[in-house]
Amino acid sequence: MKNYSVLMSVYYKEKPDWLKYSIESMLAQTVPTADFVIVEDGKLTEELEEIIKFYEREYGSLFHIIRLEKNQGLGIALAIGIRECKYEYVARMDSDDYSYPTRIEEQFKMFEEQPDLGMVGTNVDEFYGEISNVVSYVELPRTNDEIVKFSKTRCPFRHPSLLYKKSEVINAGNYKDFYLCEDYDLYIRMIKNGCQCYNIQEPLVSMRIGEDFYKRRGGIKYLKTMLKFKTIQLKDGYFSFGNYLKGCVSHTIVCLLPNCIRKYIYIKLLRKKRTGELKKNDKSLTDRS
Secondary structure (H helix, E strand, O other), X not given: OOOEEEEEEEOOOOOHHHHHHHHHHHHOOXXXXXXXXXXXXXXXXXXXXXXXXXXXXXXXXXXEEEEEOOOOOHHHHHHHHHHHOOOOEEEEOOOOOEEOOOHHHHHHHHHHHOOOEEEEEEEEEEEOOOOOOEEEEEOOOOOHHHHHHHHOOOOOOOHHHOEEEHHHHHHOOOOOOOOOOHHHHHHHHHHHOOOEEEEEEEEEEEEEOOHHHHHOOXXXXXXXXXXXXXXXXXXXXXXXXHHHHHHHHHHHHHHHOOHHHHHHHHHHOOOEOOOOOXXXXXXXXXXXX
């Protein structure tokens, strides 16, 4: 397996226990990283800083910490961070989620089977509280053609599940400051730039959700961002007028609904029920959640 970097951004609102849990899940990969880049997006709490300094002391040069004086937002933080990654392959990870131990191994297998790939994601579980409490399952398009088609109406990847080539991100213009759409915006630019994509049809990442998860996907501010994003894609010719109209109408309805109804739509209509059990080799970490 090739060397790879891990790229993570942290800001002051993160919970220390969740951050540690996320870092540990990446350190427990069957294919270990040789470069762990963490961008501190502005000044952190003492508790968060203490955790990051612990890993700096314990792992030495493995951890590369970039400390930004002011909060820049996720897009800018990741744009800075990815340029500091040592290796061509970069694994994204969020500071409150969990990667199953074989995640990177399975993703590298796909790169070996299809060398032309530039980005490999996975399906994801969504959990509330403890990782064993899976409340929903996100099934994403698999092949490049399916991903391209899907991307014209909905986001085709889950950001913390991605293993991509650094060169593909940089050649597409890197991350940009696009509130709540920095990931979707990047994916479309990469696709238009010829990046070949794939999603493994297995949940190799668990994403933490709560009541604020659904609140963040509603309201006027989020709606304005999504409409701006869709308008840009229409003007660029990536979205057809039908794609644009369908997306604008659906997002407007969902954003303006009460949070309880929006939550129901996400869980019952936009997600699937999880079948099967957690992998046996994840039980030790599950017990510590």
